[in-house]
Amino acid sequence: MEVALREIAGQLGGELLGDGERRIARIATLEGATPDAIAFLANPKYRAQLATTQAGCVIVGPAVRDEAAARGAAIVTPDPYLYYARLTQWWARRMRPAPAVGIHPSAVVDPSAQIAPDAVIGPLCVVGAGACIGAGTRLASRVTVGEGCSIGARGIVHSGVVIGADGFGFAPVKAEGGLRYEKIEQLGAVRIGDDVEIGANTCIDRGALDDTVIEDGVKLDNLIQIGHNVRIGAHSAMAGCVGIAGSAVIGKRCTVGGGAIVLGHLSLADDVHISAASVVMRSIRQPGQYSGVFPIDDNSAWEKNAATLRQLHTLRDRIRALEKNDTPGQS
Amino acid sequence: MEVALREIAGQLGGELLGDGERRIARIATLEGATPDAIAFLANPKYRAQLATTQAGCVIVGPAVRDEAAARGAAIVTPDPYLYYARLTQWWARRMRPAPAVGIHPSAVVDPSAQIAPDAVIGPLCVVGAGACIGAGTRLASRVTVGEGCSIGARGIVHSGVVIGADGFGFAPVKAEGGLRYEKIEQLGAVRIGDDVEIGANTCIDRGALDDTVIEDGVKLDNLIQIGHNVRIGAHSAMAGCVGIAGSAVIGKRCTVGGGAIVLGHLSLADDVHISAASVVMRSIRQPGQYSGVFPIDDNSAWEKNAATLRQLHTLRDRIRALEKNDTPGQS
Amino acid sequence: MEVALREIAGQLGGELLGDGERRIARIATLEGATPDAIAFLANPKYRAQLATTQAGCVIVGPAVRDEAAARGAAIVTPDPYLYYARLTQWWARRMRPAPAVGIHPSAVVDPSAQIAPDAVIGPLCVVGAGACIGAGTRLASRVTVGEGCSIGARGIVHSGVVIGADGFGFAPVKAEGGLRYEKIEQLGAVRIGDDVEIGANTCIDRGALDDTVIEDGVKLDNLIQIGHNVRIGAHSAMAGCVGIAGSAVIGKRCTVGGGAIVLGHLSLADDVHISAASVVMRSIRQPGQYSGVFPIDDNSAWEKNAATLRQLHTLRDRIRALEKNDTPGQS
Known part of the structure; x- marks a missing residue:
């Protein structure tokens, strides 16, 4: 696939400087770019790479307009990183066939599930009774959505995700030998908002009595565990291997770094940021960055x-x- | 679904105080209860909520009998939390159709596997040669049970679980370039007792020479890794994201908090409790609570x-x- | 299954001492061995067990030749652990039927995928468009290999693995309410070398622009997360529950202990060893063992x-x- 710069700017906007007929064959980082690539400068700390990159075109902010123009073709835009994101989206639509709308014949979908007509239910997915998959949402492959659980519009659910397994709830019972556990049936479901993306093999448990809730715009990476009755506020994001224990309430626009753990029944205020591998053991009431990791050493x-x-x-x-x-x- | 209080007490026992004809439409927490709900008081620290809850009926212990009776309908029972557990079970049986007994047509079950007649093998499960699934055990969906592995009676295995993948065993070999690994074939299996519940996407590896063993009544949450030749004692419970490395021996009635790690070849005595996100680096010989987490701070x-x-x-x-x-x- | 010692030495070499007609029914540890078992002494710290083991034959190094011969049958070989590894391989080939070559009828394989004639694509696997599975490679069951991703020769991919889900990439956008995320489409793929083994439910994300790369001979345990654009050097090994964040570069012959986390964009030199549950927060330029774990205590x-x-x-x-x-x- 190859496009003219002119075509990119025509589709995505921005001020095009230099030769609009220049052919672009790929998107690249400044460092890895070849003359047939378009690259972007979003983080000021990479600004020195403008002088050395081989990129055929650079996407830059207004502050480095002149510098970029001096070296060749450029697209000037207020937010180069957002421009790059939209460019990847446009590129992907051209490069890959859209996934086939509808239910893959190998998927097992309960007749009572409600699947939006333009949703994509990939190969070997399982959708339970009364579950609800919103408009434009895509389940990649081998996704389970349990009975009564719902996902809003424009969601992306990657392979191996399990939504709506039982939460981990047991009543300890004195027994001969000391103890056994009696199961607490999990009667709630999982409710997921619009524009949510869920990474591969991540698990979101159904609630015990009320529902587990993932609000709009939440982004979850791979291998994350969300316990029963957790609520995650809108536009929060969590990196891989995070664990959020039962009944924790995460605010809006929070971020949780990879491998971090939030204990049960705690609350995080809006705009709280937890560093990777940190363990939240008390509720956090003030926005800010919080950390707790043993420093590595020889x-x-x-x-x-x-x-x-x-x-x-x-x-x-x-x-x-x-x-x-x-x-x-x-x- | 709506039931009379009288019906609940008739099924589950307890001393019913107040109007037995009162209609109950749901089970709730004291805090979230509406007048059509039945709630429970198990933890004394919530006792003050008895005065404020809207619940139509409360399940309480003998110590608060009078206080509960004064506010309306109540069920008095020696262990309100256990009563609540059994109530959820009875509720679930009425609310949801029982999963269909037998092997779902989309499952791939080796002809030599032994499946109890009343076991449930859910959609898109894989059961290998010579595996054995006990009476009343349910594999939810997309569960793999490897060759020669066995699960006892009344088990629940949630979606995405992998039982009997190879343990992680290699002999390092000097080679040009420095090193390569030679695979140690894993000749053991996994043996799981009765009344075991295993959470979504959890993995239990087969043993190298002998079997990996999970004793009766063990409860494992989601995304847990159990290495080869681990033994987990009866009625132990582990929260999400725990990792138990190879050949570790966990006692009976232990608990391991979410995200904790137990290194290989260690032993934990009976009744040892490991706090969430702690790392067990030496064997623990005495019962008790053990912790090791860097405190989070700004x-x-x-x-x-x-x-x-x-x-x-x-x-x-x-x-x-x-x-x-x-x-x-x-x- | 039972074999004569003579047959083992005939197949695998080594110097056979004692009665070659002795029947061997299983492989065992020194401690667990019965008279019909063959055991091995690889770690000098178990040397005292030579005197007490019931094993019918022991595999030992030249240094303990006389001691071993004095107690009964033995096989003497320069590297007893490697001999043991090869013995398990030979044993497994005799004990288990080889998995059927080809594509299981329940697997969903895109017609444009390239599957080597002697590869094994197990039950309920999904292989996307243009993916490539090398000679002798085996996907166990319920494995997803995404569009355009490739695996080399002689690989083993355990159940539930997801190769080629989208990396976790978003551009934050100011919006009413504060923030939303715009997806960065992940245009790269995953390229996996020869002789790679990948544990159950492990995830390897596709790259954002370039590919995620796993070099030859890498061994990954279960429930590992490999972020987009990570590169793992040849013959490195990682234990369960490890997380490697995006764009990290791991050297050759590294080991990463269970539950350890490597933050994004960091580099580890060749021959770096990270202890279990440690968090790598800065690049490591020198070979050696590195640790950072809060010690557990009562x-x-x-x-x-x-x-x-x-x-x-x-x-x-x-x-x-x-x-x-x-x-x-x-x-």
Whole structure:
């Protein structure tokens, strides 16, 4: 596939500088671009690459207009990263056939499920009784949507996702031998808003009594666990391997880094950002960035520091004792 | 669906106080209950909600019998949480059709597999040669049970589970370029007891030589990894995203919190409880609660503390030096 | 199945000591071996078990030749662990029927996919348009290989794996309410080398612009997340529940322990070893072992140390103040 620059700007807008007939065969990073590629400068820290990139055209913001024009063809736009996103979308539509609308013959869809006419139910998906798949939503392949669960419009659900498995709920019962668990049937469902994307093999459990709720515009990466009765606020995003335990409430526009864990029944305010691999053990009421990760080190340094960490409370007491002796009136 | 209170007490027992003809349309929490709901008070810390709940009936223990009776209908029972569990089970049986017994036509079941006549093999499951599925056990959808693996009676296996993939075993071999791995074929299987529940997309690997064993009554949440030759003792429970490395032995009635990791070849005694996101790096011989998580903080505070942590061992030495100078005989 | 020792040594080599007619019915560990078993001594720390094992034959290195011969039948070989690996392979070939070559009738394979004639595409797999599966490679069951993705020769892909779901890429857009995300279409693919094994329910995302690359001989365990545009060097191995964020570059012959996280855009040199559950937050340029895990402790000790950890930076300042007062010239 090859297009003229003129065609890109005609479709996506922006101010085109330089030769509009130039042929573009691919989209690339500044660093990896060849003369037949279009690249973009979104992060100011890569600005120096403008001088060295081989790209046939660069997408830039107004601030570097002159610099970009001096080196060749360019598209100037207020938000180059958004322009790049739209360019990938336009490119994908040209490069790949649209997935066939409708239900793949290998999918197992309950007759009582409601599938929007322009939804895509991919190969080997399972859609349970009374489930509801909204307009333009696509289940990739091997997705399970359980009984009574719903997904809004324009959603993308990647392969292996399980929506609506039972939440993890049991009543401990004293028994001979000490204990056994009695199952609490999970009577709620999962309700997912519009424009939600869910990564491969991610799981969202159904609620115990009320529903688990994923609001509009939420983006979940792969291998994420969302427990029963969690609520995730609109336009929040979570990276891979995150776990959100039952009944946690995540605000709007939050981000959760990869591998982070949020314990059950906690609340995160809107605009809270959790760093990767951090563990949220108390509710967070103020927007901001929060972290909690043991710094990595070479193994022998770590061993020493970790051993000392197990005596940290004692060390504090020893500092206190020293301070007491150090006080002028006492020494 | 709507039932009379009298009917609930008739089925599940307990002492019914107040109007037995009262109609109940749903089960709810005390906080979320409406007048057509039945709610329960299991945790004493919610006792104050008895005064404010809208619930048409409350399930309570004998200690709050009078308080509950004063506000309206109630069911008094020694263990309200267990009563609630059984109520959800009875409710689910009335509300949902039982899953069809037998093998779904889309499932791929080896002719040599033994499937109990009342087991449920859901859509798009795969059951390998010589595998064995016990009485009343249900594989939800898209479950794989590998060759020679067995599940006992009354099990529930949620969608996407993989039982009996190869354990992770390789012999490192010196090769040109430095190293390559030679596969160790995994000749064991997976043996799962009765009354085991396994959450969505969880994986339990087959053993290398002997079997991986999950004893009776174990409850595993979603996205858990159980390595080869692990043994999990009866009535232990693990929350989502846990990883148990190969040959670890977990005692009976243990709990492992979400995202925790247990390293390989370790043992946990019976009744050991591991907090969420903790990493078990040594065997634990005594029952009790164990934790190890870096506390989360606002990012700038964390950065300072994490940087200092890398010098902790040195700080200890500096405290020692101060203490030496501080000794009466030395100053 | 039962074989004569003579037959094993005939197939796999090594110096056979003792009765070659001895019948062997299984492979076992030294500790678990019965007289009809063959066991191996690879790790010197188990050497004492030579004296107590019931094994009918032991596989040992030259250093313990005499000791082994004194107790009964033995096979002497330079690398007993490698011999054991090959023995399991030979055993598996005899014990299990080879999986049927070709495409299982329940699999959904795009007509434009290229499947090597001797590849195995298991039940309920999905292979997309233009994907390529190399010679002798086996997809177990319920594996998805997305459009345009390729796997080399002799690969093993376990059940539930998703190769080529979209990477997690979005451009944040200011919108009413604060923010929404615009999808960046993922135009790259996944390219996997020869002799790669991928564990159950692991996910490898397609690249944004260029491809995600897994080089020859890489071994990935279960439930691993590999982000878009990651590159994993040849003969690296990763244990379960690892997460490698987008654009990270992992060197050759690295190992990553279970549950470890590598943040995006970082590089690990060749021969870097990351301990289980550690979080890599900066690039690592030197070979070696690296760790970063909060040590587990009984819960009350942890609580005290964790609370103090949040004041660690302040403690350092207090030590400094003490040291200042402690200086001879100042006191």
